[in-house]
Amino acid sequence: MAGLDDVFGELFASIDAVVLFSPSGSYYEQFASVDDVDVIVVGTENAVGAETFVELPLEFEAITERIRFGLEGALEQGVIEDGDELACATSVFGDGIDTVSRVRADAETHTGIYDMFVKSRADSEVTKAVLELAIELGQKGQKGKPVGALFVVGDAGKVMNKSRPLSYNPFEKSHVHVGDPIVNVMLKEFSRLDGAFVISDAGKIVSAYRYLEPSAEGIDIPKGLGARHMSGAAITRDTNAISIVLSESDGLVRAFKAGELILEVDPEAY
Numbered sequence: 001m002a003g004l005d006d007v008f009g010e011l012f013a014s015i016d017a018v019v020l021f022s023p024s025g026s027y028y029e030q031f032a033s034v035d036d037v038d039v040i041v042v043g044t045e046n047a048v049g050a051e052t053f054v055e056l057p058l059e060f061e062a063i064t065e066r067i068r069f070g071l072e073g074a075l076e077q078g079v080i081e082d083g084d085e086l087a088c089a090t091s092v093f094g095d096g097i098d099t100v101s102r103v104r105a106d107a108e109t110h111t112g113i114y115d116m117f118v119k120s121r122a123d124s125e126v127t128k129a130v131l132e133l134a135i136e137l138g139q140k141g142q143k144g145k146p147v148g149a150l151f152v153v154g155d156a157g158k159v160m161n162k163s164r165p166l167s168y169n170p171f172e173k174s175h176v177h178v179g180d181p182i183v184n185v186m187l188k189e190f191s192r193l194d195g196a197f198v199i200s201d202a203g204k205i206v207s208a209y210r211y212l213e214p215s216a217e218g219i220d221i222p223k224g225l226g227a228r229h230m231s232g233a234a235i236t237r238d239t240n241a242i243s244i245v246l247s248e249s250d251g252l253v254r255a256f257k258a259g260e261l262i263l264e265v266d267p268e269a270y
């Protein structure tokens with residue numbers, strides 16, 4: 001009779017690498033004594049001081065997203081290759097690692113979400129701060145009511161050229177940056193008002209209340225979404241910016257790059 005190892009063992013038979021998602025130090029250490037296996041650590045920070053590390057911008061709640069994003073980053077960094085067989089160990093139910101998924105690295109399913117942070121014009125810290133802000137706004141709303149918001153990040157000069165003011169710009173003479181706690185309060189306050197926020201590569205808030213006027217021809221966004229998403233998507237094809245959009249109507253946060261939807265997250269899941 002076959003033992004469980006014969007059955008479950010197939011999950012990690014002849015794999016090219018083990019990918020540990022946010023392992024504890026002791027869990028990671030155990031792999032040091034395993035022969036002939038490459039170990040890659042993926043997480044929001046390299047808490048275990050791993051030699052091979054891939055950074056996640058957020059702790060994705062959905063395991064499929066977490067693995068897809070982590071592997072996309074690992075492919076980008078060249079620590080794995082297309083077609084590699086990987087044992088991805090992650091936590092689904094508890095604090096510790098409780099799940100192993102066998103996944104084949106597939107360069108074809110490249111979504112661009114990793115590029116959004118690492119290969120964009122804007123600093124990855126800036127993109128991350130804006131994404132976190134949008135998620136936080138989505139969780140709390142404005143005084144309990146759902147709000148929508150549109151942030152256009154990077155390539156600000158070109159974005160300004162493709163847009164016009166809806167009202168006076170409260171950030172006109174200021175030198176404030178995203179990530180700054182005061183600025184987050186201001187951005188949340190202004191998010192009740194119309195138009196887009198324009199943010200520079202380095203995170204400076206260039207303007208609020210911008211009405212975007214990109215060419216929207218041929219832009220394909222999910223059905224049911226309106227002008228905020230259409231303009232947010234289209235501006236990323238006309239410029240090298242990325243857009244992060246919080247929908248007032250369905251509460252989801254979406255990101256667009258090069259005119260394409262590259263990320264869709266439910267703020268309630270974080």
Ligand SMILES: Nc1ncnc2c1ncn2[C@@H]1O[C@H](COP(=O)(O)OP(=O)(O)OP(=O)(O)O)[C@@H](O)[C@H]1O
Nearest residue numbers: 148194195196211212226227228229231247248249
């Ligand atoms: N071209 C644009 N540039 C900047 N902001 C815009 C633009 N078009 C619409 N908006 C902003 O988006 C808001 C919502 O518009 P609309 O309902 O058409 O968008 P939506 O994609 O359905 O977004 P939501 O899901 O939040 O309702 C508008 O009140 C306006 O503030």
Ligand SMILES: [Mn+2]
Nearest residue numbers: 225226227249
């Ligand atoms: Mn709408």
